[in-house]
Every structure is written in structure tokens, then in C-alpha cells.
Amino acid sequence: MNESHPLKSAVEKVVGAVTDHDAVQAAEIPGVPNSLPPQLEEPTEPREPLPPKPDQTGPETVSPTGQPTGASQDQMAQGGEYLTTAQGVRLRDTDHSLKAGPRGPVLLQDHHLREKVMHFDHERIPERVVHARGAAAHGVFQAYGTASNITKAAFLAEGVRTQVFVRFSTVLGSRGSADTVRDTRGFATKFYTAEGVFDLVGNNIPVFFIQDGIKFPDVIHAGKPHPDREIPQAQSAHDTFWDFVSLHTEATFHTMWNMSDRGIPRSFRMMEGFGVHTFRLVNAAGETTLAKWHWKPKLGVHSLTWEEAQIAGGVDPDFHRRDLADAIEAGAHPQWELGIQVFPDTPEQMFEGIDLLDPTKIVPEELAPVHPVGLMTLNANPSNFFAETEQVAFHVGHLVPGIDITDDPLLAARLFSYLDTQITRLGGPNFAQIPINRPHAPVNDMLRDGFHQTAVHRGVAPYRPNSLDGGCPFQAGAEQGAYVEVPLEVAGRKVREAPATFSDHYSQPRLFWLSLSPVEREHLISAYTFELGKCYEQAVKERQLRVLANIDPVLCREVADGLGLPAPEPTVPLADPAPSPALSQVGREWPLDGRIIGIVADETSDLGVVGAVRQAVLDGGMTPLVIAPKGGMLGGTLAVQRTFATARSVEFDAVLLAGAPAPGDDAYGARDAKAGDGGTPVDPRVLLLVGEAYRHAKAVGGWGTAAQALQAAGIPAQAPGVVTGQDGEGVLRDVLALLPLHRVWDRFRVHPDVA
Numbered sequence: 001m002n003e004s005h006p007l008k009s010a011v012e013k014v015v016g017a018v019t020d021h022d023a024v025q026a027a028e029i030p031g032v033p034n035s036l037p038p039q040l041e042e043p044t045e046p047r048e049p050l051p052p053k054p055d056q057t058g059p060e061t062v063s064p065t066g067q068p069t070g071a072s073q074d075q076m077a078q079g080g081e082y083l084t085t086a087q088g089v090r091l092r093d094t095d096h097s098l099k100a101g102p103r104g105p106v107l108l109q110d111h112h113l114r115e116k117v118m119h120f121d122h123e124r125i126p127e128r129v130v131h132a133r134g135a136a137a138h139g140v141f142q143a144y145g146t147a148s149n150i151t152k153a154a155f156l157a158e159g160v161r162t163q164v165f166v167r168f169s170t171v172l173g174s175r176g177s178a179d180t181v182r183d184t185r186g187f188a189t190k191f192y193t194a195e196g197v198f199d200l201v202g203n204n205i206p207v208f209f210i211q212d213g214i215k216f217p218d219v220i221h222a223g224k225p226h227p228d229r230e231i232p233q234a235q236s237a238h239d240t241f242w243d244f245v246s247l248h249t250e251a252t253f254h255t256m257w258n259m260s261d262r263g264i265p266r267s268f269r270m271m272e273g274f275g276v277h278t279f280r281l282v283n284a285a286g287e288t289t290l291a292k293w294h295w296k297p298k299l300g301v302h303s304l305t306w307e308e309a310q311i312a313g314g315v316d317p318d319f320h321r322r323d324l325a326d327a328i329e330a331g332a333h334p335q336w337e338l339g340i341q342v343f344p345d346t347p348e349q350m351f352e353g354i355d356l357l358d359p360t361k362i363v364p365e366e367l368a369p370v371h372p373v374g375l376m377t378l379n380a381n382p383s384n385f386f387a388e389t390e391q392v393a394f395h396v397g398h399l400v401p402g403i404d405i406t407d408d409p410l411l412a413a414r415l416f417s418y419l420d421t422q423i424t425r426l427g428g429p430n431f432a433q434i435p436i437n438r439p440h441a442p443v444n445d446m447l448r449d450g451f452h453q454t455a456v457h458r459g460v461a462p463y464r465p466n467s468l469d470g471g472c473p474f475q476a477g478a479e480q481g482a483y484v485e486v487p488l489e490v491a492g493r494k495v496r497e498a499p500a501t502f503s504d505h506y507s508q509p510r511l512f513w514l515s516l517s518p519v520e521r522e523h524l525i526s527a528y529t530f531e532l533g534k535c536y537e538q539a540v541k542e543r544q545l546r547v548l549a550n551i552d553p554v555l556c557r558e559v560a561d562g563l564g565l566p567a568p569e570p571t572v573p574l575a576d577p578a579p580s581p582a583l584s585q586v587g588r589e590w591p592l593d594g595r596i597i598g599i600v601a602d603e604t605s606d607l608g609v610v611g612a613v614r615q616a617v618l619d620g621g622m623t624p625l626v627i628a629p630k631g632g633m634l635g636g637t638l639a640v641q642r643t644f645a646t647a648r649s650v651e652f653d654a655v656l657l658a659g660a661p662a663p664g665d666d667a668y669g670a671r672d673a674k675a676g677d678g679g680t681p682v683d684p685r686v687l688l689l690v691g692e693a694y695r696h697a698k699a700v701g702g703w704g705t706a707a708q709a710l711q712a713a714g715i716p717a718q719a720p721g722v723v724t725g726q727d728g729e730g731v732l733r734d735v736l737a738l739l740p741l742h743r744v745w746d747r748f749r750v751h752p753d754v755a
């Protein structure tokens with residue numbers, strides 16, 4: 001470790017001198033639990049709490065009212081060498097209740113027992129009603145200044161750097177559900193701007209299920225588990241979901257995105273983000289422009305295969321949150337460009353025939369290009385999940401001058417909903433004072449008191465007008481940076497109706513179908529077939545087939561065939577839109593930062609070559625994981641991260657074989673069912689690993705005797721994306737040349753009618 005490593009000096013302050021190799025490691029392989037490795041024996045010397053790991057940070061230490069305090073983040077953490085009560089009184093024993101004799105009754109006067117259990121009893125708060133499962137990171141946004149002509153938002157002015165906190169999530173599942181379920185992903189960003197907090201609360205899908213927020217409880221009730229048995233968890237493959245969306249056909253486009261590969265992202269780092277609604281931007285001259293927000297990942301958009309998603313749900317339910325945290329810890333800081341599509345603010349709020357107030361419609365990028373306006377880099381992991389990721393409170397109504405809303409009826413309901421739910425979730429109205437939610441701009445409101453008030457307000461006149469506090473706080477004018485709504489005319493009859501332009505539910509789903517590559521269409525067909533195949537009621541399946549018939553006859557026929565049902569005829573004329581290539585994720589090349597390369601080796605492998613390959617992977621900004629028959633040090637020199645028993649191919653973006661390992665000592669069914677009854681010359685778990693990687697169209701490479709293992713796994717030596725040779729580093733080079741495309745797409749066979 002580098003002598004000047006900041007963590008080393010921080011840890012040294014706490015524990016005294018540390019040597020490079022027994023203490024703080026800027027670990028090559030992410031996942032280190034704490035900043036100092038534990039000793040084997042139970043520690044006997046008290047010490048101050050350790051500092052966070054180098055990849056971690058916490059909320060800024062501004063005051064509850066947004067003032068800089070200059071305090072270090074340690075001052076929000078626990079301190080002191082000894083265990084205390086919540087009142088700071090040192091404790092001698094927290095392992096035994098106060099009793100009348102060792103076998104006697106526990107005494108009511110045990111105030112420590114009372115405090116400890118009282119607090120434990122209240123450790124849980126309600127999970128979010130939607131988006132309960134999430135992971136988050138800190139970062140920075142740097143503006144290019146390219147939006148300054150259309151918005152006066154200060155954080156979008158050239159060169160301005162703004163701290164951000166981003167939370168990614170699934171929608172349907174509970175807090176403990178698996179990461180890789182088929183679902184929409186939330187992508188919520190809090191910008192701590194100099195003008196107050198701006199939240200961009202978006203998804204990884206550019207459209208929504210419903211056009212009017214009054215339907216939100218309906219779609220969520222339909223998607224959540226059935227109310228009687230509370231199954232299934234975190235997924236849409238069940239009767240109530242398809243019952244609803246087959247009747248409420250404005251959900252067709254969003255549902256189609258869910259059934260596409262976008263519903264099972266490879267990583268949060270490899271997702272696009274969308275603000276969905278059209279917003280109204282205002283510049284310094286008061287001119288307005290309509291705009292849609294887009295996040296474009298620098299690593300490209302990539303997805304899992306459905307089988308990978310299902311395997312990961314079992315072998316690593318934390319697949320996405322681990323990937324995000326590990327990538328940041330490894331220094332592969334994910335980046336997104338923020339972009340906007342812009343449209344003239346005309347009275348009808350339409351663009352090229354597309355209703356900009358309809359959140360179930362996209363504007364294809366070929367019609368309105370996405371203009372980059374800044375770059376976001378996520379560079380630090382939270383140091384406490386509950387304090388930060390769980391307590392963060394986003395709200396679409398957190399707007400700054402220069403960004404206003406439109407009359408999208410979905411957005412209107414959201415403007416009510418977020419604050420409403422957070423009162424309950426965060427236990428009262430003062431959640432803006434929780435450290436992660438505090439603005440980094442001075443707060444001078446007249447909101448007072450309430451549960452969990454942590455500000456100590458001064459003055460006697462939190463009302464307006466007043467003279468006792470000198471009339472303060474004063475209202476600002478636009479010239480002092482006040483938020484001023486765009487003064488628009490509003491008129492209309494009071495009705496419960498949608499505009500006629502909202503009634504087209506099929507032309508954009510058809511546009512999507514026509515824009516996907518053949519492999520992506522195959523995935524769409526299989527996802528619909530899987531989900532409807534999980535439904536019990538035939539009426540629901542038949543009704544959804546009618547919806548599919550209005551999108552495309554091949555899609556409908558192939559799904560109907562899989563369900564064993566006849567394919568219905570369309571009930572509307574099929575649209576003939578120009579495809580939008582931007583909607584497909586196949587065919588472009590992307591960087592490899594933070595990719596995971598599995599290297600299978602055993603004692604017979606040339607460990608010098610394995611070490612060199614491993615180092616080359618690290619030097620390329622990726623993470624190598626050595627997979628061996630058992631843990632520990634291979635050949636006494638090479639640390640093993642995975643064993644044949646613990647590894648599954650879903651973890652790796654590519655798999656390399658440094659030979660053809662013979663069956664390990666535990667390669668029999670009673671010890672590891674994956675090994676079956678053994679009896680193969682190569683360890684059966686290695687054959688499974690490489691066979692799965694091959695089936696999922698991942699790059700596979702090997703040197704030494706690896707060709708034998710590939711042959712034993714039934715992998716043709718000449719198949720696309722299979723690299724063999726005698727030079728390990730050469731094999732690695734060829735394998736890495738395949739990775740920018742993410743998968744070896746040619747390996748997937750496609751039905752001729754779908755191509």
C-alpha cells in the first residue's frame with residue numbers, strides 16, 4: 001500500500017502504527033468489509049471507531065438549515081473508546097440483565113435493558129410503498145453549460161460542479177427482494193445545488209404504465225403480490241398484473257419495455273435514465289422550452305439474459321447493489337451524461353404529432369436528438385445504508401429556478417404523493433432535516449416544530465407579515481433567485497376526461513418492435529410467453545394476446561404458440577412507423593470498466609501465466625476473480641476468490657480457463673449437487689460454469705489444456721466468441737476485444753420469421 005494512503009493515517013490515529021500488509025489495503029478485489037482486517041482472537045484493547053473505507057463517504061455536514069458547519073463526517077458518527085448508553089454514560093456490562101441473583105428474576109429497574117430493547121423494538125421504519133429495494137451512491141455533476149440558453153438553472157451553467165446522491169431501485173419488490181427480477185428500475189438523483197435541492201426522479205424506462213396519476217394505486221395493486229397469499233414477490237408474472245394491463249391498454253408500451261431486455265439490466269451502471277414527463281425550462285429572459293431528461297450511461301446499455309437473471313436471484317440476490325458498490329470501491333466510477341430533448345413550447349404542447357403531456361409516449365431520438373448538458377460521476381459509496389439510502393427522500397416537486405412542470409396529469413399526482421408518503425415513512429414532517437436530505441443552500445423557512453425537529457430556530461415571528469423579527473425572512477424577487485412559476489393562462493371545463501390524443505395505445509409499441517434487433521425480439525417473445533405462461537386464467541392470456549395482435553402478428557403468433565392458444569386478429573389497423581435505432585441495445589461498442597473476468601485455475605495451471613493475466617485484467621480497469629477447486633492461496637502465491645462450489649457464470653462477463661482442472665475433492669453429488677455423480681475428467685462444476693457462459697453468449701477463452709475442457713463441455717472450438725491458444729495474455733487480448741459488444745450476439749439462434 002502507498003505510504004501516503006489517506007486511510008492509513010486515519011487508521012493509525014485510531015489504532016497506532018499499522019504495517020502495509022496487515023492493515024489498510026487499497027484492496028485490488030472489492031468487497032472488503034472494513035478499513036482494518038480483524039484479528040483472529042477477540043480484541044481486548046478498546047479503541048475509537050474506525051474511519052470509513054476509502055470508497056465511502058456520507059452526507060455533507062451542513063446544519064439542519066443548510067449552513068456549512070465545517071465539521072468532519074466523524075462528528076456525525078459514534079465516538080469514544082467505550083460502550084455507552086444513548087446518554088453517553090459508560091457501561092460495564094451489556095450482556096446480562098440486572099437480576100436478583102444469577103438465577104433470580106430480572107429487575108424492572110434495569111434502565112439499560114429498557115433502553116436497549118426499546119430502541120431495538122423501533123429500528124424498523126415502513127419501507128417505501130413502491131421502490132422499496134434500492135442501492136445508492138454519492139457523486140458529482142459537472143455542467144457543460146450547453147443548456148444555459150434555455151434554462152437559468154444555476155447548476156447547469158458551464159463548469160458548475162454540484163454534489164449528487166443517486167438511488168437506484170426496483171418497483172414492485174419488498175426491501176429484501178432480489179435485485180435481478182424483471183421490473184422497471186428507479187433512477188432518482190438529488191442535486192444539492194446552490195439554489196436548493198433539485199430532484200430528478202426518473203426510471204430506466206422512458207414511458208409509464210398510466211397517463212393519469214389517479215390510476216397509480218390501481219397499477220401498483222395489480223403488480224404487487226396477490227393480497228390473499230402474498231405471492232409472487234417482486235414480479236409481474238401473475239394474474240392480477242396481466243388482468244389489469246390487458247384491460248388498461250395504455251399500459252401496453254411500458255409493459256413491452258419491461259418484457260424487453262430493459263426489464264433485466266446487467267447493472268445499474270449500464271442503464272439509461274429518463275425523467276419521463278415533459279418539463280418546462282425557463283431562461284434568464286423568461287423564454288420557455290419544453291424538454292425531456294435523459295441519462296446516457298458511458299458504459300452503454302446492457303442486460304442480463306432471463307436465465308442469468310433467475311440464477312442471480314438465487315445465487316446472489318444482491319447482484320446489482322454489489323456490482324455498484326464493488327465498481328466504485330474498485331475505482332471504476334460509473335458515469336452518465338445528462339441530456340435533454342427540446343421542443344418548442346407551443347400552446348398545443350405537441351411535437352411531430354406526439355402529445356408531450358402523454359407520459360406513455362416517447363419522442364424518438366431520431367426526431368429530437370438528445371443534447372448533452374453535463375456529466376455525472378458516482379465516486380463514493382454510502383457509509384451507512386439506513387442513514388443515507390433508506391432515509392433519502394426524493395420528490396418531483398423539488399425544483400429550482402429555471403425548471404418548471406407541465407400539465408402532465410401523471411406528474412400532478414406525483415407532486416402530491418411523495419411528500420405525503422414520506423411523512424409516514426420518515427415519521428413526521430421534518431425529514432428535510434435528515435442529513436442526507438439537507439440542502440446545501442441556506443434554509444430560512446417558517447415551518448416550525450413537529451416530530452424530530454433538530455433545528456433550533458431563533459426569533460419570535462415565524463409568520464408574515466411581522467415587525468417583531470424586522471419583517472424577516474423577506475420574500476425574494478426573481479432577481480434575488482426566487483422560484484417563480486411560469487405565468488401561464490389556465491382555462492377549461494371541469495371534467496374527468498383524457499384528451500383524444502391519449503387514446504393511441506399501439507403505434508409506439510409497434511415502433512419499439514420494429515426497432516429491436518432479431519435477438520431482442522426473441523427475448524421479448526420469450527418474456528411474454530414466460531409471464532403469461534405463469535398466469536392461471538386462460539381469459540387473461542387470451543385478452544393479452546388481443547393486445548399483442550395490435551402490435552405485431554409475428555409477436556402475437558409466437559407468444560400464442562408458446563401458450564398453446566390461437567393467435568387473434570388485430571382490432572386496429574397496424575401503424576407503419578419509421579424504426580428508431582436508438583431503442584436497440586445491440587451493435588454498439590462500449591468501455592469495459594469494472595467488468596468481471598473469471599479465471600479458472602488449479603495447481604496444474606501455469607500460475608505465472610495466470611498471475612500475468614490477472615494483472616493485465618486489473619491494469620485494464622476490470623476485476624479478475626480466480627476460481628479454484630478450494631479456497632486459500634493457489635500454489636501458495638495466488639489468492640483464490642471463488643471455488644468450484646461457490647462460482648456461477650452469471651457473476652462473470654467472460655470466463656477464462658487456465659487448463660482443464662480435474663475434479664476437486666468435493667466433486668460429488670452429496671457434497672455439491674452441481675457436481676452430479678462426477679465421473680468426468682474435468683470438474684463437472686467447471687463444465688457447468690463454462691457451459692452456462694457459452695449458453696449466455698459470453699466470451700469464453702482458454703490456454704494450456706483448456707481445449708479439452710471446452711470439448712468436454714460440448715463447446716465447439718470454432719464457435720463465435722470462443723478463443724483458445726497457448727499464450728494466456730494473447731487469449732485475454734482476444735477475449736477483451738469481444739467484450740465491448742457485451743455479448744457474442746451471433747451465438748443466439750433466431751427464428752426465421754423474427755429475423
Ligand code: HEM
Pocket residue numbers: 127128129130131134167168169185186187188201202203207208212213214216217275276277359392393394410413414417418421422425
Ligand atoms: C413517470 C412516472 C414515475 C416515475 C418515473 C417514478 C419514479 C419513482 C422513483 C425512482 C422512486 C424511488 C425514489 C427513491 O429511490 O427513493 C419512486 C418512489 C415513489 N413513487 Fe414514483 N414514479 C412515477 C410515478 C408515480 C406516481 C404516479 C405516483 C403516485 C401517484 C408515485 C408515487 C411514488 C411513491 C409513493 C414513492 C415512494 C416515495 C418514498 O417513500 O420516498 N410515483 N418513484
